[in-house]
Amino acid sequence: MRLSILPYVLPVMLSVLCAVPARAVESFSTDGAATAGVAPAPRHGALYRISHEGRMGYLYGTIHVGKPDDTLLAPEVAHALADASALVVELDIRSNDAFQLALARHGMYADGDSIVHHVSPATLRQLVQALARAGIALHDVERYKPWLLGNLLQGLELDRNGYRRSAAAEYVLLAAAKQQDKTVRELESADYQLAMFDALDGAQQEQYLRENLADLEDGHALKRSRDLIDAWRAADTLRINAALRQFTDGSSVNATFMQTTLLGKRNPEMASAIERILQQDRVAFVGVGLLHLAGANGLPQLLRQRGYTIEQLY
Template sequence: MSNQSPLPPCLVRLLAGLVFSISSLAASAPASADAPLAAGDLAPASGLSVAGSVAHSAYAAPAKPRAQPRGAPAGGQGALFRVTRDGQMAYLFGTIHVGASSFYPLAPQVSRALADSSQLVLELDTRASDDFDQAVRKHASYPAGDHIRNHVSPDTLRRLVTALHAAGIPLSGVGHLKPWLLANMLIGIELERSGFKRAHGNESFLLDAVQPRGAKLAELESADYQLSLFDTLGDASAEAYLREALDDLSSGMSMKKARAIIDAWTSGDAAALDALIPDTIGDGTVTSDFTRRTLLDRRNPEMAQRIAHIMKDGTVSFVGVGLLHLLGANGLPQLLSQRGYQVERIY
């Protein structure tokens, strides 16, 4: 019989695998570090698009209805592109995966593009969790009887226990999870506590906006694929990834990185957005190298190919992807332009 604690439902809903969001949980776990983590001990929460400790929390509790403030911020949030070729058309919008109610409604240009589209395309359907549950068990959990203490140094384990304790989470409840998932989870908790919630992420808003009129939904990837990318990290790299996250948490750098992306997205300032890529992948860490090689350079061409395939059916699609996928020489606008599409930046 397995000695692992059952995977809490909220952990099942958090995805650590993509874009640059930080998987997150709001923790209300038992105060005792020895107490087992029961299914209801963690409340579902969220994640965000931030560079550094990269991961993509694609799953969270469905967003609750929220009152919308009057008037969108001046200018546009993120970046919005129109892609056309031979009568085909799609919009590309750079999202962040957590947010605040003050982010909405989105800019008028985004609202018009949504109204013009009959299909919403996201990296994943954030309302579904069964596939992610299976992916977590397959890629982010150790086999029955194994434990993270067998895969990291005593010093890393000590630091992890300290961070988990500060978040109110006992190691006994999450010790069967791999270091990269725990790293993303801890930074996600920090984001949640700072007021950036998954329920206010762009994906939830976009789904709420198109659902009443019956727009189709398509996905660019799968939960299994996204988590399999993180599972390519061997023990040494996964431990380094965790230690870098713990360093960022203790120094306050995790929130500094997150706020830089949130501020750039909120302003829609092109210069600030362009600076995100070198800031994200330029520090020579395991995390930044993994972000560049795997989460950007590998996934962006695959996403571009998938978008091109989706556009062939003649349906006008609104494609919402993590903001960093749209930036730089290997961003989706550049890759689609190289494929012969006309790419126009709306803002």
């Protein structure tokens, strides 16, 4: 059995990675304006215009799973993307070759090794039960490290509840960029993203898995993800900030990792990369996970501190 795990590697941030074969969403409209009596697409996420010394760009908050009716771009987003000379994403998800190499390096034990040698009997029992509920046998995933299994199971829960990776905003943006013959640039690499999780030590990885299993058991994982997805669908800043607090408050390994690494480490690095890209492209449209735009340490605030003029379009 070969599990398709790419959509589930980073569900704690609603992953930028994808297992759907290399195909973008083709049956969508990049133009949010009403046509043939159809109402314009609703606003999703958050959209900012950034400018500095004659250079301009856009920041758009994406979500990494969705439903079919999420595949239309709001008029403001469609027009901003059409105005851009380049699309910038966290990772180009249309090919998984680099991901597979990174997965082998950071997400799996060596041949002959197994998770049974790396977690306590109690954790192993909980894991086997959770895998059974998902219809997965332990021997099919025993080489996966604890952090990967925790993310895999949370991603499968989203999938069971109708949130599809194939309807993610990144696919819509990438398909539009292809149609409009735009340059696509990446802010990060698969190796970089997976190495962050692999940097957790053995005890932290086991605790990360235990926390994910507990959140799945009591329904908190699904609720937290739904709250973020609903906030994105409503383009509601207050709810987006409330969702950020759900992911980062507390002293759990998950919350600390999100706060210090997935956001705290990456946001300044993303801001620096965006600055470099704005030196290359006439206008850049940057689509990144919604939580990277939220809060006092989000990209809009970090770029404002660097002298950029930031205007929230919605």
